Amino acid sequence: MNRTQEHLDLKGRSHSLADLDAGERALVQELTDYAGCHGWNDYSNFWMAKVGEFYGKRGLGRREVLRTVVYRLAQDLDSRLAISEGLARPPDYRDDLADLIRTRFRTRREFCEATGVSEDMLSHVLAKRKHLAIDTLTEALGRIGYTLHIAPLPEAKAS
Amino acid sequence: MIPTHRDANLSDGELHSTEAWQWLDDELYARFDGRTIAPGLYEGFYRDPDTKGRVPDQSRRYIVAVRQSGVGDLRAVLALACGVFQQKCIYLSIAGQVEFIEAKPDESNPGAP
Numbered sequence: 001m002n003r004t005q006e007h008l009d010l011k012g013r014s015h016s017l018a019d020l021d022a023g024e025r026a027l028v029q030e031l032t033d034y035a036g037c038h039g040w041n042d043y044s045n046f047w048m049a050k051v052g053e054f055y056g057k058r059g060l061g062r063r064e065v066l067r068t069v070v071y072r073l074a075q076d077l078d079s080r081l082a083i084s085e086g087l088a089r090p091p092d093y094r095d096d097l098a099d100l101i102r103t104r105f106r107t108r109r110e111f112c113e114a115t116g117v118s119e120d121m122l123s124h125v126l127a128k129r130k131h132l133a134i135d136t137l138t139e140a141l142g143r144i145g146y147t148l149h150i151a152p153l154p155e156a157k158a159s
Numbered sequence: 160m161i162p163t164h165r166d167a168n169l170s171d172g173e174l175h176s177t178e179a180w181q182w183l184d185d186e187l188y189a190r191f192d193g194r195t196i197a198p199g200l201y202e203g204f205y206r207d208p209d210t211k212g213r214v215p216d217q218s219r220r221y222i223v224a225v226r227q228s229g230v231g232d233l234r235a236v237l238a239l240a241c242g243v244f245q246q247k248c249i250y251l252s253i254a255g256q257v258e259f260i261e262a263k264p265d266e267s268n269p270g271a272p
Contacts (some may be wrong), residue, residue: 073261087174088177090177127245
């Protein structure tokens, strides 16, 4: 992670810190320091309260707060702590698939109809019992305007 | 109570991904303005209704402040959480009254356009 200009999250996505103001930068520093010396549950309680209070004072609604870089960065630190304590695992493509279905399709059936993946197979994949072959996944995603990409694997540590 | 592992009978019994925990945080923040997580993990066991076997588990205990009018919304989040966390049901205690919230098959996704 470049501490001044960008934050690379667990999924390899870059979050620019360049547009953060002084208050937000101070908050990021406070969150990072706290994550470096506390356990997962402690930090989970700390960051959500801090970030909520910070943006609440600035008049942001909750849905707006969810979209801030600071919220996403704070949450990424939370995830890294969970992994470092052996209480969670990094996401894989099946988590992305589940997220895609939750946010872009009204039901699993709708996703299956759009992609050609059988409902039975999807059920197994989302339950982590089976994998989709890479060519099947690529073809299915292509039908709905998505594709796969390879990303660098970030370190799991929170600090 | 959210178990730290997926149901071994329904799924593979492995740890949840960070995506699942993030999803729960987002939902609780957006709908209820936050949550508190009790210190430590809660160790326990239950009898699986399908396999009849004894299943040990460990869970994170979430505390959410909800008005009476928001209890239905909380139940709806937990029904979705059953799918996200691959659980047959999720333990919910409201003012000491215990409920087990089950997943609803192929429920409409509230986040979808």
